[in-house]
Structure formats: C-alpha cells, structure tokens
Amino acid sequence: MTFLEFLKTNHVFFDGGMGTLLQAKGLQAGELPERWNLSHPQIVQEIHRAYYDAGSNVVTANTFGANALKFSAEELDFIVRAAMENARLAQAQSGGDQPKFIALDIGPLGKLLKPLGDLEFEDAVELFAKTVRLGVKYGADLILIETMNDCYETKAALLAAKENSTLPVLVSNAYGEDGKLMTGATPAAMVAMLEGMGADAIGANCSLGPKQLSSVVEELLECASVPVLMQANAGLPKLDGETTVFDVKEKDFAEETAALMQKGLRIAGGCCGTTPSYIKELAETAKNIEIKPISAKNRTVVSSYTHAVEFGKGPILIGERINPTGKKRFKQALVDGDMDYLLGEGVAQQEKGAHLLDVNVGLPEIDEPKMLKAAVCELQAVSNLPLQIDTADPKAMECALRCYNGKALINSVNGKKESMDAIFPLVKKYGGAVIALTLDEDGIPATAEGRLAIAKRIMDTAAAYGIDKKDLIFDPLAMTVSADQNAAKVTLEAVYRIRTELGCHTSLGVSNVSFGLPNRDAINGVFFAMALQNGLSAAIMNPYSAEMMKTYYAYRALKGLDENCADYIASAEQWIPAAEAVAAPAKTQEEARPALQQAIIKGFKDKAAQLTKDLLCSVAPLDLVNKEIIPALNIVGEGFEKKTVYLPQLLMSAEAAKAAFEEIKGFMAGGEKAAGKGPIILATVQGDIHDIGKNIVKLLLENYGFDVVDLGKDVPPQVVLERAIALQAKIVGLSALMTTTVPAMEETIHLLKEQAPWCKTVVGGAVLTKEYAEKMNADFYAKDAMETVRFAETVL
Amino acid sequence: MSGSLIAKIEPSAVNPAEVLRYAGSKGADPAVEELLKECIAEAQREFSYRVCYCCLPLQIDGKDCRIGSLCLRSKALAKTLSGCSEVILFGATLGVGIDRLIGKYLRISPAKALLMDALGTERIEALCDAFCKSQGCKITPRFSAGYGDLPLAVQSDLFALLQCEKKIGLCMTDGLMMSPSKSVTAIFGIKE
The missing domain is CATH 3.40.50.280 (Cobalamin-binding domain)
Incomplete structure (x- = not known):
C-alpha cells in the first residue's frame, strides 16, 4: 500500500521529537544532529524504532537540517543515505504491525530570502532540490517539509520537491501565538498557495502545544480541501534547575490532539519535547476516532505572503493603474527602468482601497519577462496585496508566477486552444486563479448564450488539466455601449448566467463600457452597480475613480456587507468637498511662485505638487526648475550644511521637490527630454x-x-x-x-x-x-x- | 543544556525624542514631528517583539571567556564580565514588519524610511533594555559580537547556541548581518 492510499482511509500517526532525544543521548548544543546518522547510527535507529513500536506510521528521517548550506555535496550524500538506512533498519526491526513509511524531512535553511534577507529564491529552490534528489535516490516514501516560518521559503521547498520527485509532499508551517508565520502569513494564505501548487497535505507544527495550535488547525480544516496535519510541541520549554522541561505531559497532549482529530485532523504526531510515550498515548487515545471524509471547499482564493482574498465575500477591487497603455509618463518610466514610479502607483492604489493590483508592463521595446519578474518582486517588497499578473506573453507569465510569493491571479486565458495550451500548465504547476475571457478563435460572441458556451468549454479543458472550476474567474467582456446599444445588457446577462448556471465567479474591466462617451465615470459607476447586482465578484478598475468607489461603498452598505455602514460613513467624508477648498480661488502666478518655494522648504509634498501643476499652465517648466525649485532646495541644503536644518527636514524638502519634478516630468513626458x-x-x-x-x-x-x-x-x-x-x-x-x-x-x-x-x-x-x-x-x-x-x- | 528559552517581554512606550535623535535631528520641527506620528501609528501594529535566551556558567581565564561550551577570546569582554560566574546570552528582534516598512518607504518616501529606521532602532534598544531589566538589577552592561576586540565572526556561534532562527525567526546573512535587521544578540553578566 502506498502512503497516499493509506492516507485516503486512515488516520496517520507520525513520530515525535528527534532533537530532544538526541540531546538526552549527548548531542551538544550547536552540534549538527544530522552528523549523528553517521557517527551514532545505533542511537538514531533506536529512536526511530521506539517510534514505530509506539505506533507511528511514519518516521521522519534525521534530515531536518540536511542541506547544502550546512554540508558539502559529498557529506550531504552520506548523511541522507545513512539517515534513510537508519530509518529502514528501524522499520525492519520494529515489532509494530501497522503500515510503516519513511519521510524525507526538510526543515528551513536558516536564512531569510530576499528582499528580507540575502538568499535568492532560485538558490533556495536549488538547495532544497539537492536534498530532495538524494531523498528520492535513497528511497523515501514521502517528503515532509516542516517548521517553515516563511511563506516564500515554503514555496521554494515545495517547488523543489515537485520538480524533482513524484513522491507525496506534506507541508507544515510553524505558526506563532498570533496564529501567523514569522513573516506574516495566515493559515488561509498558506492553504491557498500550497494547495494551488499541489501539496498532498497541509499543516502546522512546532512552536506551540496542541491547545495553542488548535485555532490554527481549525482554520486549516476550514480552508483546505486536502488532509490537514499537526505535530505540536509538548507545550513550552521551561527551565527546571539545569534542564529544560516541557509543560504538557503525555495524557493532555494526546487528548488535546485527539480532540482535533475528532474535528477532522487526519495526520498527527509530535514535535519538540515529545517522545515515543507521547505517540503511544496518542495512538491509543485516538484509535477509535471515526475518520472524517475530506471535503472539497470550493473557495475561490488568491493570496499574498500575508493574507488571502476570497471571492464572493463582497466586491473585489482590482487596481488597474499599473499598465502603460495610454499613459505617456508610465511608458517613459518603464523605458528608463524607473521602477519607483510603478511602485508609487501600487502603494497609492492600496491606500485608495484596492484589494488586488493588476501588473502589466507590456511594451514592445522592453524585455517583458525580465521586467515583469522585477516588477512583481519589487511590488511585493512594498505592498502586501495579492497581484494579478497581466501579460500576453506565456514566458513572462511563467517568470512572474515562479517568483510570486503567494497564489496569484493570472490575467488571462481565453477560449482559444493556443491560449489554454499555454496557460493551464502554468496554473497547474504554480497554482493560481485565472481570469478566463469568454472569447475564442471566432472572436467575442454577440450573445450571452455564446459567451456561456465558451465558458463551459474553458471549464472542461481546465478540468482535463486537473484545474478545478473554483480557480476560474470568467470575464464575459464589457463592450462599448456607444458602439452597440445592447452591449451592456449582453454582458450583464452573461455575468448573471455564469454565476448562477455555472456557479463560477466573474470579473469585468468595467470602464470599457463607457468608451467614447462624455463623463465616463458616471456610466462606469452605474454599470458597476448593475453588474454587482447581477452577481459580479470583481472589477478591474481605477481606484482613483470617485464614482466607482462610491458605488463600491454604497453597494456594500445596501447589501448588508458593511456593519453599521461603518466603511461607507468613513469613505463618505472624502466626497463632501471642504468649504474652504471650494471657496479658495486659484492662486495667481505672483502668489503661487513664493508659495511653491515655501512648500518645498517646509517639505509639503502634496502642496508642492499642486502648486507646480497650477504654475505649469503659465510658466515654462525650465523656468520653474531654475527659479523656484532649485533655489528652494539650495536654501535647505545650505541650512543642512550649517546645521540649522537636520536630516529628516532635508529629506522632506527633497521629497516635496521630487513631487514638483514629477509634475514637470508628467507635463513634458513624450516631448523633449531635458538633458540630465x-x-x-x-x-x-x-x-x-x-x-x-x-x-x-x-x-x-x-x-x-x-x-x-x-x-x-x-x-x-x-x-x-x-x-x-x-x-x-x-x-x-x-x-x-x-x-x-x-x-x-x-x-x-x-x-x-x-x-x-x-x-x-x-x-x-x-x-x-x-x-x-x-x-x-x-x-x-x-x-x-x-x-x-x-x-x-x-x-x- | 538543551536549547534556549523564549522570554515574553514588552518594551516601554515609544520615546519620540529618542527616535528623532537616531534620525539625526536635534531641533524640533512640527512637520517632522507630524510625520513621525504617522510613522509610529503605522508601525505600531507591525512590531513582533521576540526574545530568546540561555543562562550559562562563565569562567574567565585571562582573555578567554568560557561560556558553556563556547570560548570567546576578548579582553574587553573579559573585563566587562569580570566578577561574574554566570552570563545570559540573548537574541532579540522586532520581526520583519519594520523591515518591510523601511523597504517600502525607501522606494516612495526616504524621509519616512529614515524615521522608520530610527524608530526601529529605538524599539530594539527599548526591547533589549526591557529584557535586561527583567533579569534583575545586578547585571553588567550588554556586549555584542563586533564590540571592541570581540570579532563579529562569533555571531555564528551565538546564533547556534541560541537557535535564533528556530526560536525567534532571526537569521544571518553571508556577511554576518542579521535579518530581520532590527535585531540584537548580546551577552551580559550576572553580578554575584
């Protein structure tokens, strides 16, 4: 029987702590436990055998820290081989009659990945891959990736396991008392990413006792459509004289773990401080617990490295501003490799209320795979929103999905065979939800019926790749109403029928509907409201658009999605113009020029930008730079040199000046570039x-x-x-x-x-x-x- | 000896004057103070204070400080710890949240990045102070790798003893820098 076959119909018992037991046998602090596979094989075998004797179905080989950062290639090979051999001998010697398996154990590398640390993602993948290949070579039955406290490193390990083996892979993270990983991910976010990448079980281990881990496990059970595992510590370590003791004893550990098995926990074992007697007690306590079937959760979820965003809980706003189409200043920034401009757009959209950010850097003159990858990595360093990766180039898509930290939204696939052939394998490998456009080789059908038919075909093809319909978000395409009076009606009908007949979520690029009409915002806002009422789940939109945001907040208030209308009330303030702003007449040039200098000296960013914008109507850009901005900067710079101005003020002024320059750049974009x-x-x-x-x-x-x-x-x-x-x-x-x-x-x-x-x-x-x-x-x-x-x- | 322990410690409230001092500001400027207020409000929920520590016997023999199984060669350290027979070794961190904020503002507002950076420095110092204070008043000043004649390279040994990565999520780069960056490892002696 294979491990997965056994898992299908049984509770699985893992082993408990290894490190604690080795220390009891004389392992010194700071000594690498993996070397004991070679230097003290009998001790390692005895520990494994004791676990099998206690009822463990799986023992984890002593390879937790066996990686190429700590060991040379040669020693690593010896260690993994010996570790597997030790487990195998223990298996043969144990008298227990339960099915027994051996897991290759993979723990964290001990380094943080970029951008937080200095380890490259691809280097991490390769380090894990080396251990995985050895595990496969020396006969592991499955792979356990465990105690990972960072989402990105977990992804690297799982990717390495999937690319270098066909073994079942179980992934377990170390959650803190706040119920999150050290780098911030929630259980829901981890499930989204790991399930998308094909983990066979997902869980929690180490750091806490079973009781403190129970809320994490319950969240995992709620989200996961795969088996859930837990290997808790024997509580927290405490000092008892000279020795460390753990505060949860066998009976409590077993009962608390068994209580979670009643709720559906499928795989259970122990971590730090637990011993064979804990596992024996657990196996005994849990032996009569009924197996709870694993149910598909059908949640449409995307995630970042901190949180998950679920479709269907309320309208989802996907900020569309990171896209060079029709934006001269943006194109210029991309050509110049000026990433700060793009990052600024990302952060600003998040502040305006976007839930996801669309990222499109497609320009004919740039290397899109390279640029898209860089944009995704850099955006993830400044914003924790999940990203929607938007490219027509499958190579760029793969680069971006590979380095993306979380489960991305993929924009997009469509009904053309070529598109599905290119995109679905990527969805399968890297995980992700995908926007599916209802068009095919024959174009966009004029009727809702026609778009539905394409949606069904996309669903069937996805299923053939093993991609569930929950990960398809259909975009039935908002067409221009000024060109075809029926366009909006057809789209709305398609939204409704996809949601009700196919049970899938939908998304629309809302603003297309108003193309060619005056005051587009008014049409967009109402169309958005109509689409939401027809079951729309998400909109790709401009978070700066007042009408769209008003519709969003009003809809949630009216639908009972906004408790006490609190968000609506909070948002409403910004739409009521302040009396003074209305009354204040525009400044004359004579007033505005010294005001600009003052704004820069004082470091008022927004004011400096606004004054520059006003002045550009009547003053030549170069004149503004030379007669206002540079003199203001000089006043501050000289103050700094004389120590009357300090670093924070100097920087605030510099930022205000930069905001003024930004306006000037926007004004001149596309025209002659000033020679720097x-x-x-x-x-x-x-x-x-x-x-x-x-x-x-x-x-x-x-x-x-x-x-x-x-x-x-x-x-x-x-x-x-x-x-x-x-x-x-x-x-x-x-x-x-x-x-x-x-x-x-x-x-x-x-x-x-x-x-x-x-x-x-x-x-x-x-x-x-x-x-x-x-x-x-x-x-x-x-x-x-x-x-x-x-x-x-x-x-x- | 089996691994380090976790201490649950909360530092005292933020001292804005101290933050401004770290940011290189000597005078009070209302606009800067306003910006700092914004920074504190945003950063406050991102701090994840974590401390792990070991209590170990100490033997001093000339320049050699024998701390458990570890031997640190440093005249300055020996002087600091002289008269003590026990030391506490600890690692402290604010977690990755503040690094993310610094990284974010480096790209969009260096003024805020500077203040966030200074805030992080003030917070990690406050955390260390709070931890040391919790160990009683009869303690020596704290001493870190890289101080005086104690080479930075011993950082690796301190990390191994403390199991910083596992216990508090604190890692080291190839260049022996700590990530998260707002972190400290140090030793202090307990006076008889």
Missing part, C-alpha cells in the same frame, strides 16, 4: 543589505538634476564595473554600512581604477572615514548626502 547630468551609478556593495543612506543620496542627486542609475544593494564588484563601462559613467557612488563589507568596497574601487580609470569613485556609509576612504584609493569621501551632491557638481 551624468549618469552617476550608485550601489550598496556586495554583502551589504542596508541601503537607506544610498537612497537618500539618490533622492538628492536626482533633485539636483543628475541622472542616477541605482544598482540596488548587495551588488557584486563585477556588476558595478560592467555598468560603469556600459554607461561610461563619470561617477560611481558606493555605500557600505558594516566593517565586514568594506573589503567588497575596496575590491570594487580596485576594479574600477584598473578597468574604468576615467571614473571617479565617491564612498560613504556608517563605518567609513576620510582616512579609510583614502586607504582604499577612493577619489572622495562624502560624510553625508549633500557632500555627494557638491562633489558631483565639481565633476560633471
């Missing part, structure tokens, strides 16, 4: 992950009109050199915060001096001094951002 000075390359050196200082320098340099190319943090010397040569940069600025990374800075300077001798180097950072900088052969040491600006002015 530069370029200047900035980078935080290899090994260093702190880039606050570098970003401050960047902001100020940009405000003073320099073109800055920011290479980011942890940048290898070779990369700095390559870019310096490619761009013929006259200045490279390097930042380092830690003494340990100064050698990397020195090496970078050395390379530049040798191979890009025209290039001046300026260095800064907490640990540097003028003397240090000279010793490293840097051209200039800047003690703060203003000094860098002054230096750049002398060079360029």
